Amino acid sequence: GENVEQHPSTLSVQEGDSAVIKCTYSDSASNYFPWYKQELGKRPQLIIDIRSNVGEKKDQRIAVTLNKTAKHFSLHITETQPEDSAVYFCAASIVDSNYQLIWGAGTKLIIKP
Amino acid sequence: NAGVTQTPKFQVLKTGQSMTLQCAQDMNHEYMSWYRQDPGMGLRLIHYSVGAGITDQGEVPNGYNVSRSTTEDFPLRLLSAAPSQTSVYFCASSYAGTRDTQYFGPGTRLTVL
Numbered sequence: 001g002e003n004v005e006q007h008p009s010t011l012s013v014q015e016g017d018s019a020v021i022k023c024t025y026s027d028s029a030s031n032y033f034p035w036y037k038q039e040l041g042k043r044p045q046l047i048i049d050i051r052s053n054v055g056e057k058k059d060q061r062i063a064v065t066l067n068k069t070a071k072h073f074s075l076h077i078t079e080t081q082p083e084d085s086a087v088y089f090c091a092a093s094i095v096d097s098n099y100q101l102i103w104g105a106g107t108k109l110i111i112k113p
Numbered sequence: 114n115a116g117v118t119q120t121p122k123f124q125v126l127k128t129g130q131s132m133t134l135q136c137a138q139d140m141n142h143e144y145m146s147w148y149r150q151d152p153g154m155g156l157r158l159i160h161y162s163v164g165a166g167i168t169d170q171g172e173v174p175n176g177y178n179v180s181r182s183t184t185e186d187f188p189l190r191l192l193s194a195a196p197s198q199t200s201v202y203f204c205a206s207s208y209a210g211t212r213d214t215q216y217f218g219p220g221t222r223l224t225v226l
Binding site for chain 2: 043089106
């Protein structure tokens with residue numbers, strides 16, 4: 001079955017700098033890759049997603065890149081702000097094949113003032 | 114719309130007790146799922162449903178039962194609580210299975226003594 005590994009587990013960056021979180025997946029049939037943000041004590045919320053027919057997707061300060069050959073995808077946050085502090089989760093899914101999202105273990109992003 | 118609601122928010126059980134975690138959504142979503150979240154382990158899928166009357170097991174189904182008699186409700190039953198089931202439980206729903214945004218409930222924090 002699918003396995004998703006996420007690195008690093010904790011990332012501390014200076015406010016204004018960029019942050020990059022990377023996930024690798026095992027099943028080459030995976031074709032949908034969302035990223036969720038979970039603030040302390042809150043529920044996870046989708047921030048961006050990408051499908052396998054696209055190599056990169058941007059939404060303001062957030063971007064996701066996908067390398068199907070290497071089976072990894074990454075979240076890029078530019079010009080980090082204090083409100084970016086949270087735990088970020090990646091996930092992978094084989095769309096139309098099963099109905100399960102497989103999640104990474106999460107990355108705690110700390111923005112230092 | 115209330116979105117996805119969960120009750121209770123907090124619960125303490127003794128080993129061997131049973132209980133039901135309630136989940137409801139008012140977005141007419143066909144797909145609903147239950148996750149448990151443990152520190153450092155991300156989100157693990159317990160059970161999911163692709164529509165009323167249809168349920169299936171996820172990654173960690175042992176010790177849990179579900180039913181889906183209506184589109185709106187998806188209760189999770191703990192049959193005989195064990196300390197290993199101490200966790201935060203999230204219910205989620207989406208319009209189009211795992212290829213779409215998952216809307217999470219606020220979570221239930223369960224402690225089993």
